[in-house]
Amino acid sequence: MISARGLTRSFRTRTGPVQAVRGMEFEVGAGEIVGFLGPNGAGKTTTVRMLSTLLAPSGGTAEVAGFDIVADRDRVRAHIGMVSQAGGTGSDHRVGDELRTQARLYGMTRARAEERAGSLIEEFQLTDLQKRHVRTLSGGQRRRLDIAMGLVHRPRVLFLDEPTAGLDPQARADLWDHVRGLRERQGMTLLLTTHYLEEADLLCDRVLVIDGGRVVAADTPEALKSAVGGDLVVLTTDQPGDTARTVSRMFPDADLDTRPGSVQFHLRNAQSHLPELLRGLDLAGVRLASVAVTRPSLDDVFLGLTGRSLGEAPADGGAQAADPAPDSAAAPDDGPAGGQHGADRPEPALEVG
Numbered sequence: 001m002i003s004a005r006g007l008t009r010s011f012r013t014r015t016g017p018v019q020a021v022r023g024m025e026f027e028v029g030a031g032e033i034v035g036f037l038g039p040n041g042a043g044k045t046t047t048v049r050m051l052s053t054l055l056a057p058s059g060g061t062a063e064v065a066g067f068d069i070v071a072d073r074d075r076v077r078a079h080i081g082m083v084s085q086a087g088g089t090g091s092d093h094r095v096g097d098e099l100r101t102q103a104r105l106y107g108m109t110r111a112r113a114e115e116r117a118g119s120l121i122e123e124f125q126l127t128d129l130q131k132r133h134v135r136t137l138s139g140g141q142r143r144r145l146d147i148a149m150g151l152v153h154r155p156r157v158l159f160l161d162e163p164t165a166g167l168d169p170q171a172r173a174d175l176w177d178h179v180r181g182l183r184e185r186q187g188m189t190l191l192l193t194t195h196y197l198e199e200a201d202l203l204c205d206r207v208l209v210i211d212g213g214r215v216v217a218a219d220t221p222e223a224l225k226s227a228v229g230g231d232l233v234v235l236t237t238d239q240p241g242d243t244a245r246t247v248s249r250m251f252p253d254a255d256l257d258t259r260p261g262s263v264q265f266h267l268r269n270a271q272s273h274l275p276e277l278l279r280g281l282d283l284a285g286v287r288l289a290s291v292a293v294t295r296p297s298l299d300d301v302f303l304g305l306t307g308r309s310l311g312e313a314p315a316d317g318g319a320q321a322a323d324p325a326p327d328s329a330a331a332p333d334d335g336p337a338g339g340q341h342g343a344d345r346p347e348p349a350l351e352v353g
């Protein structure tokens with residue numbers, strides 16, 4: 001449903017060129033929920049803006065819903081919805097009017113616009129809010145409206161740029177349910193960007209780990225985590241020496257870290273080895289105070305791939321993070337289509353730089 005081949009994008013800035021995206025290669029299948037996970041400045045938003053036709057690529061190609069993002073821009077737009085990063089316009093309109101206007105902008109008759117707005121209001125639990133002014137909504141309510149706005153024209157693909165940024169955990173989980181519902185009820189394909197490990201882990205079928213403008217790994221969250229090198233096992237004991245000797249006899253490759261009151265090491269599928277491990281320690285006469293098994297996180301995955309944690313600045317942060325005044329070519333891309341709904345407005349301005 002989405003494929004990118006060698007997609008690149010650079011920006012001219014006063015301090016020189018910034019290579020935001022450096023050859024993205026990936027596929028997203030129909031009905032998948034795929035997350036771009038990466039640190040600030042990794043190129044996630046720039047890629048989504050290219051795929052949603054808001055920004056022209058500097059090089060490479062991509063197809064969305066079977067259409068080329070440059071040659072078939074209008075047909076791509078007809079099949080996608082885009083929910084841009086939180087920020088919103090602070091619109092003074094009422095929730096229901098906002099949706100009806102959006103539907104009319106897509107060329108629906110008054111009656112069809114009414115019907116479409118009504119069904120989205122119901123689907124996104126906005127019934128009690130439809131007379132409220134948009135600017136008075138809470139963050140979570142506002143994001144539900146943003147998504148509903150992006151769906152007015154029944155797109156097959158929805159792009160979500162940091163859909164839950166700034167939301168509290170309850171509102172975040174609520175939004176995830178809505179996103180899952182779109183896939184389950186309508187078979188929609190969803191590509192989202194996120195900083196949140198938990199979001200990538202719990203919501204996405206597959207995660208594309210992005211660093212320095214490239215995909216550095218792509219797989220299910222489980223597969224990515226199990227490739228890291230196993231679970232962390234921590235044995236708390238007052239016999240660390242005996243414990244370490246027994247563990248190394250049983251698992252000769254284990255990276256043992258022996259401390260005064262504990263022994264820890266990594267082990268693949270540690271849960272399934274636990275009975276054997278406990279039996280072995282028991283037979284060796286070792287008394288354990290506790291056993292803890294911790295699964296690797298997606299941050300461990302990122303660390304393993306790049307040597308940095310997701311929260312750290314990129315190693316080539318100079319060029320990547322340089323974000324002075326955008327060059328003249330970059331400026332128009334936030335033009336009339338800007339605001340919170342991005343490509344979901346018909347005919348957004350396209351940067352042709």
Ligand SMILES: Nc1ncnc2c1ncn2[C@@H]1O[C@H](COP(=O)(O)OP(=O)(O)OP(=O)(O)O)[C@@H](O)[C@H]1O
Pocket residue numbers: 011012013018019020021038039040041042043044045046047193195319320321322323324325326327330331
């Ligand atoms: N219009 C622009 N002009 C100049 N540089 C830009 C422009 N847009 C993005 N960049 C730069 O391109 C790089 C990638 O930015 P991008 O917003 O795509 O990253 P991101 O992964 O989405 O980051 P974040 O998670 O912070 O949103 C950054 O170095 C950014 O400063």
